[in-house]
Amino acid sequence: MSCFHLNGIAALLKNSHPDRSPAAIKSAIMTTAYEFNLQGKAILDQRLKPADLFATGAGYVNHLKANDPGLVYDIEPNDIVPYLGGLNYTDIQVELFH
Known part of the structure; x- marks a missing residue:
């Protein structure tokens, strides 16, 4: 649903x-x-125990605050190229992202 x-x-x-x-x-x-x-209180998982990062992601969305967050992190396609290289993508595969 999210x-x-x-x-x-x-x-x-x-x-x-x-x-x-x-x-x-x-x-x-x-x-x-x-x-x-x-x-x-802690966000609970499906077992009603405190959820870890993998279950909650970033947490509950605050849509009003997200409209004026103050600082945002932005990336451009070229910012991801070194990451893809670290994952052993070939030059041809990386070109698909441009």
Whole structure:
């Protein structure tokens, strides 16, 4: 279900900030997410135990705060090339990303 919510939030953020890249919008959403639930307690997993990073991701989305996050991290296609090289992608495979 979260994909539908995040897609809607991303669309609203893009409408508010048309100059922002997808990476900047993702950054705004992730860096403003809550690490705890609305009662200030740990987010629980499906076993009702405190969830780890793999279960929560960045946490609960705060769509209002994401609209004005202060600082966003942005990347461009060339920023990912060294990463792909580290994963042993070939030059031909890397060219597909340009």
